[in-house]
Amino acid sequence: MSEELKIGLVSISDRASTGVYEDKGIPALKEWFDAALASPWRLESRLIPDEQPIIEATLIELCDRAGCHLVLTTGGTGPAPRDVTPEATLAVADKVLPGFGEQMRAVSLKYVPTAILSRQVGVVRGKALILNLPGQPKAIKETLDGVFAAVPYCLDLIGGPYVETREDVVKAFRPKSAVKPAG
Amino acid sequence: MSEELKIGLVSISDRASTGVYEDKGIPALKEWFDAALASPWRLESRLIPDEQPIIEATLIELCDRAGCHLVLTTGGTGPAPRDVTPEATLAVADKVLPGFGEQMRAVSLKYVPTAILSRQVGVVRGKALILNLPGQPKAIKETLDGVFAAVPYCLDLIGGPYVETREDVVKAFRPKSAVKPAG
Amino acid sequence: MSEELKIGLVSISDRASTGVYEDKGIPALKEWFDAALASPWRLESRLIPDEQPIIEATLIELCDRAGCHLVLTTGGTGPAPRDVTPEATLAVADKVLPGFGEQMRAVSLKYVPTAILSRQVGVVRGKALILNLPGQPKAIKETLDGVFAAVPYCLDLIGGPYVETREDVVKAFRPKSAVKPAG
Numbered sequence: 001m002s003e004e005l006k007i008g009l010v011s012i013s014d015r016a017s018t019g020v021y022e023d024k025g026i027p028a029l030k031e032w033f034d035a036a037l038a039s040p041w042r043l044e045s046r047l048i049p050d051e052q053p054i055i056e057a058t059l060i061e062l063c064d065r066a067g068c069h070l071v072l073t074t075g076g077t078g079p080a081p082r083d084v085t086p087e088a089t090l091a092v093a094d095k096v097l098p099g100f101g102e103q104m105r106a107v108s109l110k111y112v113p114t115a116i117l118s119r120q121v122g123v124v125r126g127k128a129l130i131l132n133l134p135g136q137p138k139a140i141k142e143t144l145d146g147v148f149a150a151v152p153y154c155l156d157l158i159g160g161p162y163v164e165t166r167e168d169v170v171k172a173f174r175p176k177s178a179v180k181p182a183g
Numbered sequence: 184m185s186e187e188l189k190i191g192l193v194s195i196s197d198r199a200s201t202g203v204y205e206d207k208g209i210p211a212l213k214e215w216f217d218a219a220l221a222s223p224w225r226l227e228s229r230l231i232p233d234e235q236p237i238i239e240a241t242l243i244e245l246c247d248r249a250g251c252h253l254v255l256t257t258g259g260t261g262p263a264p265r266d267v268t269p270e271a272t273l274a275v276a277d278k279v280l281p282g283f284g285e286q287m288r289a290v291s292l293k294y295v296p297t298a299i300l301s302r303q304v305g306v307v308r309g310k311a312l313i314l315n316l317p318g319q320p321k322a323i324k325e326t327l328d329g330v331f332a333a334v335p336y337c338l339d340l341i342g343g344p345y346v347e348t349r350e351d352v353v354k355a356f357r358p359k360s361a362v363k364p365a366g
Numbered sequence: 367m368s369e370e371l372k373i374g375l376v377s378i379s380d381r382a383s384t385g386v387y388e389d390k391g392i393p394a395l396k397e398w399f400d401a402a403l404a405s406p407w408r409l410e411s412r413l414i415p416d417e418q419p420i421i422e423a424t425l426i427e428l429c430d431r432a433g434c435h436l437v438l439t440t441g442g443t444g445p446a447p448r449d450v451t452p453e454a455t456l457a458v459a460d461k462v463l464p465g466f467g468e469q470m471r472a473v474s475l476k477y478v479p480t481a482i483l484s485r486q487v488g489v490v491r492g493k494a495l496i497l498n499l500p501g502q503p504k505a506i507k508e509t510l511d512g513v514f515a516a517v518p519y520c521l522d523l524i525g526g527p528y529v530e531t532r533e534d535v536v537k538a539f540r541p542k543s544a545v546k547p548a549g
Binding site: 095096097098099100102103124129147149150153154157158173174175 | 444445446447449467468471472475478479480481482483485
């Protein structure tokens with residue numbers, strides 16, 4: 001059987017982290033993964049404010065100590081002064097994958113013209129892929145539907161577990177040269 | 184009534200700034216805003232050469248002292264050695280909004296394959312949004328038609344005035360959660 | 367007659383550079399240029415491992431000493447730890463042209479969803495344009511077919527020779543204001 005995929009979810013919101021507002025990002029993500037993944041996985045969740053040092057420390061903890069292979073943030077990617085998720089993500093990155101930011105915006109632009117304002121990025125830190133997602137449940141689902149096909153092969157390349165998806169939700173793409181490890 | 188939108192226009196061209204060549208960027212921009220804006224606005228214009236320190240100083244003056252909420256540059260975004268508008272814009276930026284550069288190029292690519300060569304960026308400095316536009320009047324209009332729908336909501340988020348557009352020219356998009364301030 | 371276009375080709379692969387694996391990038395590039403170019407050209411080729419200092423030194427040598435106007439790399443643009451071609455290219459760049467990376471990924475995305483993982487960039491160093499291409503012959507051809515229309519005008523702008531293409535393969539685009547030098 002495949003190694004378990006460990007997913008870190010980080011909801012970044014001043015209001016949600018102080019309880020003023022109910023977090024909707026983590027439940028939306030959990031629902032998406034319940035439907036999409038066919039191989040074993042489990043979650044680590046965090047609810048934190050829009051403070052760059054706290055976001056950086058949380059990403060480092062999830063990648064380096066909790067052993068997450070995939071870390072998804074929600075919220076904090078807009079142009080407002082308190083939106084610092086991309087800055088924090090870039091600060092802890094080993095490699096930036098500009099295609100994720102481009103494609104996540106291109107997907108969202110099909111729904112709303114203000115998708116252009118999102119500064120979301122995708123980066124590699126060690127053996128983890130970190131992706132910034134929007135804050136709204138609908139936009140989270142649209143974005144993951146649009147880019148997740150490339151995530152399993154990315155995890156293969158950076159040393160993560162072999163992830164399988166339910167093809168009716170999202171079909172993982174791997175080149176023919178990619179080999180599934182003996183289980 | 185809404186607070187007036189203060190727009191800075193900066194035409195960047197060695198030839199136009201010395202009078203060798205008539206500037207066509209600022210008239211094209213003025214015509215576009217005349218047609219597109221429904222709420223009050225006024226312009227500050229500058230005509231300067233392709234010198235990075237002068238461009239930076241002009242952008243800083245328009246954002247920090249003249250109180251512009253929106254600053255648009257034309258010219259100087261190509262690959263030639265004298266093209267330094269993006270470098271100057273990034274040097275004065277607080278936040279980069281990569282979606283503007285991507286989408287302005289994507290819009291222009293529908294018209295000319297050489298749109299790929301444009302290095303235009305969109306950034307936030309303090310409470311101002313700065314966008315680099317192409318130098319040709321036709322390309323200026325195409326670009327603004329393609330991205331301006333997201334500008335009013337961006338200005339809301341960074342603390343600018345509530346901007347309204349003429350919907351037959353361009354329809355400003357705001358999420359349902361955005362509220363128009365009492366007038 | 368036009369000045370000869372000097373093209374540097376750099377195949378970046380640990381396995382190909384040690385002979386474990388036959389390089390397919392340089393033959394694919396040569397075949398593409400044989401079909402596409404109508405004005406005179408010649409090639410300089412290099413086969414090197416995925417070592418950032420060696421890639422940087424090779425790019426500098428081809429641009430600054432061998433006098434190449436156009437340098438194309440293949441391989442080393444993915445998210446894996448040994449993939450460092452974009453880092454090396456950015457380290458020797460005078461100007462980054464983000465439109466090339468965006469458009470090369472957009473073109474490849476029409477064929478494979480994992481194109482999102484490519485970190486390829488286009489930059490100017492002195493009077494040379496450097497483009498990172500994928501490693502697979504099929505993807506090299508698709509990418510050049512998708513972006514080369516803008517390359518001749520880019521070379522005009524940075525001081526290179528006037529390049530002409532065979533229009534049945536790729537039609538070079540120049541604005542009407544661009545003038546062909548007297549031959």
